[in-house]
Every structure is written in structure tokens, then in C-alpha cells.
Amino acid sequence: MTTTLDTAIHASDRLKIYKAAPELLDAMMNLSAASAKDVEPELGELIKIRASQINRCGFCLNMHLVDARKHGVSEQKLDVLAAWEEAGDIFTERERAALALTEAITHVSHGVPDDVYDRAAAVFTExxxxxxxxxxxxxxxxxxxxxxxxxxxPRR
Known part of the structure; x- marks a missing residue:
């Protein structure tokens, strides 16, 4: 049986990936910048937070929740993001389309349904x-x- 202490000890033994291969960080940063050029920052943060919730990435959740607040995303949106489909009109149609597409991409083994793709294609330029x-x-x-x-x- 693995204990929390065991997990903490083993976690410190994990690869420092960007130290071992700094070009990976450069490539990821370039891809991040390219994908964000024409996406409004508030929407981008919602996309990043929703995928990070699904993937249970605490590091990214922490970072993008801070960034979302800096970009003016409302606390109400952040509070209900995990249940955005049930949140009524709190989210815009563009946000709902992007969140649905993000979830489909994150759960890609289920495929990206045509209706999800078409919904996004209807509200975004190519x-x-x-x-x-x-x-x-x-x-x-x-x-x-x-x-x-x-x-x-990181602790704040």
C-alpha cells in the first residue's frame, strides 16, 4: 500500500524534465504562444482550466486560475466551470462551444462529435x-x- 509520505518521497525523485531537455520547454512555450494569438485571454484561461480540471493537473489549475483572475474572469464563472453545461447563461455561446470542444479533445478516445465541432465552427472564424x-x-x-x-x- 502506498502512503502519502511514500508518494511525496517518490515525487521528489521524478525527472526534472525541463532541466533534462530545455528545448522541450521552448517548444511548448512557442506552441502556447502560437495557439493564443487570436483567442481572447479570458476564453483561453477557461479552456486551460477546464482541461486541467479533467486531467487533475494541480500545477496548471493553480497557474491558470491566477491568470484567469488577472484577466478579469468572474469568480462565478470560475466557481461553476466544472459544471458549465448546467450553469445557464453564465457562459457565452463562444465559451460554451469552446468548453464543449475542449472536453471532447481532452477525452479524445471518445472522438470529437460532429455536433460539438460544428457548434464551435459556427461561432469561431477558421x-x-x-x-x-x-x-x-x-x-x-x-x-x-x-x-x-x-x-x-508552488505555495503562495
């Missing part, structure tokens, strides 16, 4: 849609890296 897709893919990559290496949430 360039915006490309960047929303890339942003969801990118945060999923960050989440998977950080969860794998047990990237710790």
Missing part, C-alpha cells in the same frame, strides 16, 4: 477555431507532462 483546437491540445500536453513528473503547486 483561424480562431484552429487556435482554440491548438490551445486545447497544448494544455493537454502541459497537463500530461506535469502530471507525469509530479510538478508541484
Amino acid at each position: 483561424r480562431e477555431l484552429a487556435q482554440v483546437i491548438a490551445m486545447a491540445v497544448t494544455i493537454n500536453a502541459w497537463n500530461r507532462i506535469n502530471v507525469t513528473v509530479h510538478q508541484h503547486v
